[in-house]
Amino acid sequence: MKNVPISALVIIFLVFPADPLLAQSPLDELSDGDLADGERLFRVHCARCHGIDGAGGEGSNLARPRLRFAPDDEALIDVIGDGIPGTGMPAIWTLDDEQTARVAGYVRTLGRLEAEEMPGDPGRGASLYQATGCPACHIIAGHGTGIGPELTEVGDRRGLAYLRSSLVEPAAAQSQTMGYQDYLTVRVSTKDDSVEGLRVNEDAFSIQVRDVAGTVHSFRKKDLLKFEKIFAHSLMPEYGGALPERDMNDLVSYLMSLRSEK
Ligand code: HEC
Ligand code: HEC
The missing domain is CATH 1.10.760 (Cytochrome Bc1 Complex; Chain D, domain 2)
Known part of the structure; x- marks a missing residue:
């Protein structure tokens, strides 16, 4: 019985520092001046993809309390320094550790803002x-x-x-979001066929086009009478x-x- 209090102490000692709620965040020490500098850095390095107010564009909306790839502050710092492999989020090499912490601190302030107010009724919208x-x-x-x-x-x-x-x-x-080079509209015709759609694939000899109905058409380039790439055009109707x-x-x-x- 005598050693019970000792093991209880040991447990407290082990659990306390590992609890993420009690652990110190590297962002806790930032001053208002640091956050203002973070905002300036955000405009220079992040706004072109995430929008000037962080509400998203090519990059995700960062004005949210929880970020999928950055559940805690350490992860947020890593996302900025390392990027997110396989996505459009690049590693931002040009920031040193201190600047990275300031931008990260600023991103967290975005998450504490009120979410944008909806202009209408989402249920009716559905x-x-x-x-x-x-x-x-x-x-x-x-x-x-x-x-x-x-x-x-x-x-x-x-x-x-x-x-x-x-x-x-x-x-x-679409033209604001570079990701949509994936959504290049092409128009091709052969002597018996004519198709408008998205380019799925293209090499020196052939091209594959997905029409609006979803059917993929494959052409040999030497059979084409006409081949147009239509930039800044969307197959989506204007509503x-x-x-x-x-x-x-x-x-x-x-x-x-x-x-x-x-
Ligand atoms: C070239 C465009 C680009 C730039 C510049 C850029 N980002 Fe991103 N970022 C993206 C894209 C695209 C994603 C979304 C990745 C995904 O979800 O597929 C992203 C994702 C993120 C995420 C994860 C969001 C989540 O939902 O978990 C964070 C955080 C982030 N960016 C922060 C930044 C910060 C801070 C900067 C500036 C220091 C920056 N980004 C600069 C394109 C960019
Ligand atoms: C004929 C096909 C078509 C129809 C119908 C269509 N879209 Fe689209 N939509 C697209 C394509 C293709 C894109 C990709 C970008 C581009 O080419 O403009 C897109 C892009 C979008 C985007 C941007 C997504 C992003 O991540 O940036 C939104 C939002 C969207 N559509 C909503 C709608 C809504 C809402 C409707 C119905 C009112 C609709 N679309 C009808 C083809 C369509």
Whole structure:
């Protein structure tokens, strides 16, 4: 019985420093001046992909309390220093350790801001999404099909302004996001066939094109009578004039609500 208090002490000693809630974060020491410098560095190094207010563009929306790849501050620092392999998030080599900590501290302040307010009713937007034919080109949580990007967690990646412009003027929104070199529209014709769609693949001798219905067509280049690459063009219809303002607001709200964290 005598040694019970001792083992209890040992347990406290082992558990205490490992508890992430009690552990010190390297960002705790930052002053207001450091955070202001972090904001300046963010504009220089991050804003072109994550948006000036961090609400997302080509890069994800960072104005969220929880980040998938950066569950804690150490991980956030690693994401900035090492990038996220296999994604569009590059390692930012040009920042030293202190600057990295300042930017990371600033990113955390974004997560504490109020989430952007939805301009409409996401529930009504969900029905409009179905009724407007969006599932013909996009997948959400396994439902839908087609040539557009998956939208399951689009609210994590994209903020209000970007989502609205991607519905009103898809081609303009697309040209902001370099990732969409993946979405190059091509028009090809042979003497008996003519197809418009996304380029899936191209080499010196052949090209494969996925049409809007999802069918992949393969052509030998020497058979082509016409071959056009149409830059800054989207196969997605422009919904700006087609939808009343209220519907547009509801649709955008629905897209904003598609998040990994509710
Ligand atoms: C060239 C574009 C680009 C630049 C510059 C860039 N990022 Fe990113 N970043 C991305 C992309 C794209 C992703 C999304 C990766 C994914 O989810 O597939 C991302 C993801 C992230 C994530 C993870 C978000 C999550 O949901 O877990 C963090 C954090 C992040 N970036 C911070 C930064 C910071 C801070 C800077 C500046 C120091 C920066 N990024 C600069 C493109 C960029
Ligand atoms: C004919 C196919 C098609 C239809 C219909 C369509 N889209 Fe798209 N959408 C695309 C393609 C292709 C892209 C990829 C970027 C581009 O080419 O503009 C895209 C991009 C998007 C993006 C940007 C996603 C991102 O990560 O940046 C959003 C949001 C979007 N679509 C929402 C919708 C909604 C909402 C509807 C219905 C009102 C819809 N789309 C209907 C083909 C379509």
